[in-house]
Amino acid sequence: MKQRNILVAIILVLGLLIFSKGNAVLADAGDAVSINTNQSYSSTLKDYDDEDYYKVTLAEDGNIILSMNQKANVSWYASIENSSGEVLEDFNTDDSAMVSGAASRQVGLPKGTYYIKIDNYYNATGVKYTFSVQFTKSSFYEKESNNSITAANAIDTDKIYKGTIRDYDDSDFYKFTISEDGNIALSIKNKAGTSWSGHIQDSKGIIYEDLNSDDSELVDGYSITEVGLPKGTYYIKLNGYSSYSHVPYEFKVGYTKSNFYEKESNNNVTSANSLSLNQTYYGRISEYDDDDFYKFTLTSDGKVVLSLKNLAGSSWEAKIHNSKGEIYQTLYSDDSELVDGYASASIGLPKGTYYIKVTNYSNTVNKQYELKAAFTGSNNYEKEFNDNLATANLMNLNQLYYGNSNTSYDKDIYKFTLPADGNISVKLKQVPNMEWQATVQNSSGTSYVELETNDSELATGYATANKMMKKGTYYLVIERNYGDYFNAAYAASVTLQTSPISASKVKLENNKGKDDKISVSGLVKGDVIKVYNASSKGQVIAQNTAGSSTLTLSVKQIGLKSGKVYISVTKAGMTESSRVGISYTGEQSDPLKTSQVKVYNNKGKTDAVNISGVSKGDTIKVYNASSKGKLLATKQVTGNSGSISIKQLGTKSGKVYVTITKSGMKESGRTAVSYKGEQTTALKSAQIKVTNNKKKNDTIVVKGIAKGDTIKVYNASKNGKLLASGTSKATSSTLTVKQLGTKSGKVYITITKSGMTESSRTSVSFKKK
CATH class of the missing domain: 2.60.40.2470 (SoxY domain)
Structure with a gap:
């Protein structure tokens, strides 16, 4: 019984040694005492070899801060460990003479169970210590251990994350995924006196971009590096660079979804990014020897304008080349102090696949560039390479062609055919301070036309030269004689004018009440006839293409009055002829009413x-x-x-x-x-005999007349009453009147010959009955 009491006493003493103020002190992690976050705990270490373990469980991801009181001439060692004994964070308290307050370390952890280990570091045996574990719930703290790709913390883009680098060997890895192509911006918050390094890599360890944060005295904001990436999974690795130990860092992975950022790695032709024409692309040269390659395809011939945004103090070089590395065009951006806008260079290319290579020329590392390849489909732009007769571009007559001189020795050659003898005109655009030369030659090198532009400061318009040439095939050779060759542009044409039509071949009908007609003969199928209302300028009033040797054009109204129309002819492959005036008569005047x-x-x-x-x-x-x-x-x-x-x-x-x-x-x-006819000559009184009969009708006999004459008898010299009328059937005529009157008087007689008007009245007296 006594022995039993002694054993109980020993146990009680041990219990008192192990517990102080209700806090359990255990010899190893297996016996760790559970504690709560955000509370203080105290205990003592009984001897030099004593270690105290505490267990804390986190229900959610977050950040913990282990804090421990500090005391002069005493130092404790404190660590945060996982269940495998891996030390996630540790520190020694300060034992200096004037020390006060608490020492602390923080670490981001995923939810789970962790252990706090407290050990004697210097002179701590029997001295009370006090500590606490503060917890802040968050998904945006690092979660140790994350020291390798396989243990990398998964993070979201465009969120700020925090963490700490414990020592030289510590690295923090983070993993993010982008579902579409875009631009990634890695930013680390700057802190005076402290610097971190970071980079973006893939699962194979290929590094796309890296940066160091700024530790200068008055620094603020963030250090940033950017890179375009295709969709996929990538990693961020953070390390300390200077005075970083246990100092919290902040970083963010910014993401902008876009198909128009370069996608690393694109350092050679085989890994070139596909580039859409007429779109602006963004990229960065990460090292002095970094090259960015882009690939584009032209589905038709045309003009490509390559442009780079200018930036003061920095210059990029961009080249267009084919898969063989043959260079078509080179462009340098402008790095002068007050520069703005874009540098650009043009080149004509046939349909096909091409590459753009962007490199550092001066001070561009980690600076963003803007690149664009604009395309305009055209058959009237030179198609490089066209430097010799064998590769000469085909040229249509009467069309303006455009090109560029890309080097001091560049020569552009065009091939054209004259379908008939005629007068050609060669035109070459004049550019201030630039002298161009154009030569027309045959395949043997015989020159027929030589033309030079005016290189004066005020030069405008076109230089021209004319020459009568036989039909056949010729070459137009364009070279730069004087002036800055870089991206120098020219415009040139060769024209052959159609001979004017003969006026005798034109027939014009100016119809009234229906469409007017213009007929032209002596044509060839395909000839284009135009009818104008003026000898120059004016309006086209009719136009058609001949289907045979004759052509009739209809015009609703040429004009009421006489005038001229002006007719031209254009033969295939030639320019329009001069106009020939054709006269026409007016329409018929409207008849009088x-x-x-x-x-x-x-x-x-x-x-x-x-x-x-x-x-x-x-x-x-x-x-x-x-x-x-x-x-x-x-x-x-x-x-x-x-x-x-x-x-x-x-x-x-x-x-x-x-x-x-x-x-x-x-x-x-x-x-x-x-x-009406004229008036009939009046009768003479001698031709007339009037008998005023008694008890019978009175008679008037007129002699010396003609058959058909009309005789009229009136009772007055004018107006009055018509007493009798009759038409003669012979050379005399007798008219009867019932009663002229019983007394003497006068009658008035007229004659009207056929087709004539009535004569004046002749008075004849008659006697009383």
Whole structure:
């Protein structure tokens, strides 16, 4: 029993030694005492070899800070470990004479169970220590251990993460995935006196970009490096660089989704990034020997304009080449102090696949460049290489071609064919301070035309040269004589003009009331005929292409009056001819209305035809027949009416036929206008015998007349009453009147011959009954 009591006493003593103020102190991690975060705990180490273990469980990811009181001439060692005994963070407290406060270390951890180990470092046996584990829940702290790719922490882009580098051997790895191509910007927060290094790599360890943060005294903000990457999974590795131990860092992986950032690695032709034309791309040269390659394809011939954004103090070099490395164009961006905008260079290329190589020329490492390859499809731009007769570009006549001189010895050659003999015109655009030379030669090198541009400062327009040439195949050679060759541009053409058409081959109908017609003969199928309303400029009023040797064009209205049209012809492969003027008569004037014409058939004087409702300058003609016949009179009126005199229309009634011809127009149709005959000559009183009978009808006998004459008897010299009327059937005629009167008196008799008007009245006396 005594022995049992002694054993119990020993256990109690041991218990008192192990526990102080309710805190368990254990000899190893297996016996670790569970503690809570964000609370303080105290205990003592019983001897030099004693170690105390505590266990803390994190329900979520986050950051813990292990803090421990400090005491003069005493130092404890404290560490944070995982269940495998791996030390995740550790430190010794300060034992200096004036020390106060607490020492602390922090580390980001995933949820789980961890251990706090406290050990004697110097003179700590029997001295009370106090510590706490502060916890901040967060997904944005590093989670140790993350010292390798396989243990890398998964992170999201565009989020700030925090962590610490414990010592020289410590590395923190992070893993991120981008689902689409884009630009990655790795940024590390700068801190005075402390610097970290970081890089972006893939799973094979290939490093795309790296950087060191800035540790200068007054530093602020972030150090940043950028790289374009294709979709996939990548890693960030962070290390200490200077005075970094246990100092918290902050970093972020920024991501911008885009197909228009370079995608590393693209350091050679086989790994070249595909480039879309007419889009701006962004990239960086990461080292002085870094090259960025891009590949593009032209589906048709055309012009490529390569451009690089200028940046003061930095210059990039870009070259366009083929898969064989043959260089078509070279471009340097401008690095002058006040530079702005873009440097650009043009080149004509046939359809195919090409490459752009971007390199450092001056101070561009880790600086972003902007690159663009703009394309315009065209058959009228030179297609390199065209430096000799065998590779000469085919040239169509009468079209302007464009090109560039890419080197001091560059020569561009074009091949063209003249389908017929003719006069060619060579044109070469003039550029200030630049002298170009153009030569027309045959395949044997015989020159026919030599032309040089004006290189003065104010040069404009085109230099031209003309030459009569035989049909055949020739070459146009363009070279630079003087001036800066770099990206120098030219424009040139060779034209062959069609000969003008013969006026005798043109027939024109200016129709009234329907479309006018222009017929052209002597053509070749494919000839283009144009009809203009002026000898130069003006408007095209008709145009068509000949399907055979003749062509008829319709024009709704050439013009009412006479005038000219101007006709050109353009043969295939040639320019338009000069215009030939073709005269035409006006349309037929509208005929006069009968109401506009009055005819006076005068007796004993000149007859007259009066016209009204006309215009000054109108020409009036009077005919004696509806067609052909005799022109009786013509006159041009001086106002809006006129009178035409005719010596004798005829004694009897009839018709005249009147036309009008308006200025610039054709003569109208004839308008028939009737006129009366002249007045019949009055009877003589001797030709008349009047008998005033008693108890029977009175008689009036008229002799010396003709068959068909009409005799009328009146009771007054004018007006009055018609007493009798009759038509003669012979040379005399007897008319009866029932009663002239019982007393003597007078009657008044007229005669009207056929086709003439009634005569004046002849008075004849008669006796009383």
